[in-house]
Amino acid sequence: MEWTADVAAGDWIRERVDDPWRGSMHDVVPRGFEAYARIFHPVERDRPVGRPWPPLPYAGHRREWEAFHAAQPEIDVERVTWAEAAAAFGTTMHALAQWHHLVERFQQTPGEDGPRDAAGWRYGQPAPGQLAPDLVEVVASILAERTTTPDEGFVAVWEGWGGLVGGMGFGPSRVLFTLSATDDSPQSAVEAQHAEFLERSAQDQLNNAFRTPSWRPGILSDDISRGPRFSLPARDFVLFRGGVSELADPGWVEHVPWRDEELAAAGFGPSAESPALVWPADRAWVFVSEVDFDSTIVGGSRELVRALCADPRIEALPIREGADLGWDADDVNR
Known part of the structure; x- marks a missing residue:
């Protein structure tokens, strides 16, 4: 090709x-x-093994979510069809189905977490x-x-x-930015590093007005x-x-x-x-x-x-x- x-x-x-x-x-x-x-x-759905998800919203159940992450439970992940998702939520799969009508309307806290079915599966979105x-x-x-x-x-x-x-722009065309939490770097420190990175990125955007674009x-x-x-x-x-x-x-x-x-x-x-x-x-x-x-x-x-x-x-x-x-x-x- x-x-x-x-x-x-x-x-x-x-x-x-x-x-x-x-x-x-x-x-x-x-x-x-x-x-x-x-x-x-297709979509992916996941659920913890042997325990339920903590309740929502996050802000009202912060301790439960912190304990959940600290326990590092095993999470099952699988790919499912729209028809399987519709069966789980009691909706109807058909040729003109739209995901938000099929599943997303059952989302407990929009913007925070994917919808969950009665069996505890949490659903993502089709790409x-x-x-x-x-x-x-x-x-x-x-x-x-x-x-x-x-x-x-x-x-x-x-x-x-x-x-x-x-194309023309400022700085590198993209940055592969990764962080991982270790025993020596707790999650709070990782989040602080990430916040610092985002703050620098935002400042760079403000300074772009005074810079000369170059080919990236x-x-x-x-x-x-x-x-x-x-x-x-x-x-x-x-x-x-x-x-x-x-x-x-x-x-x-x-x-x-x-x-x-x-x-x-x-x-x-x-x-x-x-x-x-x-x-x-x-x-x-x-x-x-x-x-x-x-x-x-x-x-x-x-x-x-x-x-x-x-x-x-x-x-x-x-x-x-x-x-x-x-x-x-x-x-x-x-």
Whole structure:
């Protein structure tokens, strides 16, 4: 897979999305395919082993939370589907479901903690704009079987992910800041160090008005960062030439040009943002992970949509052309 300046390769998509936006999925997903599937980004839930979570709100139960953390209980963590979450909360899973109607409305203290079900599981949120790497692989393997050009096509990555592209600014493009509590450094000291760091950062922002901006490199090379973008209404992308078969490789994160080598070198493991758009040279289908969507949309043939929705490794449902995936689209769980 390699960067390409041939951004006109995506003109056919621009011609089939809504400009200006109209509030349907076609703000970002091209019209005109035979069928569409919505792939729901999974969520994580966790709960302590052998004991309940301390009560909320935090401010009213500080001692309970301090004792809980001091005990360092074992925490179970697992990935679940939207359907499993809906079953836990007694709501209805359907193609136009919205997470906040499905689960978040049961949150005990908004802004403090995820919603908890009757079994004590605490729920996170589906990642917007990011299909998990292993699920990208699964979807890509299904897509690769339903194009005549699995090794030829295009992959677009949203330029707005932090640190992806270089640009003019102040100081380093990003800082990997980590802290750990040890016997010699209690949690209170760690928190004090963190507060000091944030205070310095805020002061630096105030001083930026008197400084001269300089070029800050990103994950991608300066040539790519300064190069042309594939543009859709309200979104710009870095475009790469490559086949979906490359994303079907279990190790795709380690090989794509936008992999974060600095983060991996710091001990965080292989890392790369999820592709925003993927399409083959024969345009048999399109894969869209819009940065503000908590699900990925695939447009293609009816047979492709059936295959996606039938695969037990992912959670997908068919949706109609023109579907509304907006904040208030879930009229079943209101």
